[in-house]
Amino acid sequence: MTGRTILAMVLAAAMAPVVACAQGAFQEPGQRIFSRVDSNGDGVIDRQEVLDRRGELFDRMDSGGDGGVTREEVDSAKRGFRKRLTRSTQSPFDMADADGNGTVTREEFLAAPQPIFDQADSNRDGQLTPDEFTSFVTRLRESR
Ligand SMILES: [Ca+2]
Numbered sequence: 199m200t201g202r203t204i205l206a207m208v209l210a211a212a213m214a215p216v217v218a219c220a221q222g223a224f225q226e227p228g229q230r231i232f233s234r235v236d237s238n239g240d241g242v243i244d245r246q247e248v249l250d251r252r253g254e255l256f257d258r259m260d261s262g263g264d265g266g267v268t269r270e271e272v273d274s275a276k277r278g279f280r281k282r283l284t285r286s287t288q289s290p291f292d293m294a295d296a297d298g299n300g301t302v303t304r305e306e307f308l309a310a311p312q313p314i315f316d317q318a319d320s321n322r323d324g325q326l327t328p329d330e331f332t333s334f335v336t337r338l339r340e341s342r
């Protein structure tokens with residue numbers, strides 16, 4: 199059980215506007231996403247910033263605002279995500295629902311591992327530089 203899909207959801211959500219115009223003439227893959235995720239603007243993305251995005255995603259999915267998301271909320275959020283980022287056959291809901299009680303709390307959602315962060319952080323220093331991020335996004339695009 200990994201949080202791959204969950205983090206993919208966060209990245210996909212952050213990437214959506216860029217991916218939407220990817221067919222056209224956009225030259226710097228990931229640049230806009232990068233600056234959106236780099237909320238303190240120090241030029242690198244750290245795990246906390248990724249967690250912040252994940253928290254925002256949770257809040258967006260938690261349409262009832264009761265601190266837990268249901269299978270419907272997760273699945274309806276998932277419909278907007280690109281298949282290649284969610285190629286797991288396992289529902290992201292089941293991956294995030296660590297205690298299997300049918301509700302994903304914010305805590306469970308934030309506790310999921312960050313495999314994509316690890317994948318993109320090629321020198322393993324816990325921070326994503328624009329170069330690391332751009333080459334990761336490029337790899338994703340080329341893996342289509
Ligand atoms: Ca930063």
Ligand SMILES: [Ca+2]
Nearest residue numbers: 295297299301
């Ligand atoms: Ca749960």
Ligand SMILES: [Ca+2]
Nearest residue numbers: 319321323325
């Ligand atoms: Ca790094």
